[in-house]
Amino acid sequence: xxxxxxxxxxxxxxxxxxxxxxxxRPEPRIRVAARAEPPPLDRGTVRAAYCLxxxxxxxxxxxxxxxxxxxxxxxxxxxxxxxxxxxxxxTVGDAxxxxxxxxxAVVITRVLCGHQQKAIASDLGLAHxxxxxxxxxxxxxxxxxxxxxxxxxxxxVQAAATGVEIPTATQGAFEHHGSxxxxxxxxxxxxxxxxxxxxxxxxxxxxxIEGCSRTEIAxxxxxxxxxxxxxxxxxxxxxxxxxRNGAIARAAALGWFSWLDDASDLGARxxxxxxxxxxxxxxxxxx
Numbered sequence: 001x002x003x004x005x006x007x008x009x010x011x012x013x014x015x016x017x018x019x020x021x022x023x024x025r026p027e028p029r030i031r032v033a034a035r036a037e038p039p040p041l042d043r044g045t046v047r048a049a050y051c052l053x054x055x056x057x058x059x060x061x062x063x064x065x066x067x068x069x070x071x072x073x074x075x076x077x078x079x080x081x082x083x084x085x086x087x088x089x090x091t092v093g094d095a096x097x098x099x100x101x102x103x104x105a106v107v108i109t110r111v112l113c114g115h116q117q118k119a120i121a122s123d124l125g126l127a128h129x130x131x132x133x134x135x136x137x138x139x140x141x142x143x144x145x146x147x148x149x150x151x152x153x154x155x156x157v158q159a160a161a162t163g164v165e166i167p168t169a170t171q172g173a174f175e176h177h178g179s180x181x182x183x184x185x186x187x188x189x190x191x192x193x194x195x196x197x198x199x200x201x202x203x204x205x206x207x208x209i210e211g212c213s214r215t216e217i218a219x220x221x222x223x224x225x226x227x228x229x230x231x232x233x234x235x236x237x238x239x240x241x242x243x244r245n246g247a248i249a250r251a252a253a254l255g256w257f258s259w260l261d262d263a264s265d266l267g268a269r270x271x272x273x274x275x276x277x278x279x280x281x282x283x284x285x286x287x
């Protein structure tokens with residue numbers, strides 16, 4: 001039997017109303033005064049602020065998703081280096097802008113957790129086209145492209161959905177020309193023993209999770225896109241999943257993100273782990 005959230009989301013999509021599936025009350029429309037766009041960031045500024053000025057502290061990635069969903073954070077940039085994937089968000093405190101409707105949040109959460117849109121449509125009793133529209137509207141409000149979604153955002157959604165956090169995720173807050181920002185990073189995955197994948201399949205899986213296209217994977221491995229497609233199919237079959245988001249979820253469950261890229265940083269991060277996560281600038285302050 002469908003749970004309450006599924007039924008209400010389906011009713012919302014059919015009727016055009018927007019009830020909150022967890023409270024069955026209409027979501028309020030919040031008017032927020034227009035704000036000037038934050039000044040552009042260059043990555044040199046971000047790297048200097050993130051790496052040198054503030055102490056790098058742990059973060060519960062689920063709080064990143066809740067801030068994005070509520071409109072309290074806006075994506076600014078994303079990149080990765082040899083060991084970690086980074087995103088930067090502009091934080092706007094308690095002001096709500098372009099918050100997701102419940103139906104949009106439910107759909108985009110399930111998509112980013114690796115569910116196929118046809119399966120989501122079947123579960124919610126909606127047309128596939130309706131699910132596609134809800135997904136597209138959610139991505140537009142979040143100011144995010146569909147593919148490839150930066151790795152920290154995917155892991156943030158999955159952490160909020162499953163309650164399983166990435167222990168090696170870090171944050172660094174900084175100011176730039178009077179605007180507040182937060183840089184969040186997660187380690188790129190490393191395969192652990194016993195995953196059942198061949199060395200070639202492991203390499204392809206890691207590139208996929210990183211966000212590489214099939215063509216890019218083929219270029220990096222000096223092979224053909226068709227060979228990559230075959231290896232991806234074998235990887236999906238062995239792990240019992242399909243698509244990049246499903247691969248990310250399985251990698252997180254297997255502990256592929258639970259390593260430290262710099263052993264000398266271990267002590268510093270252990271010191272920071274004693275801090276309360278309530279100091280996270282993404283969290284809504286107590287009233």
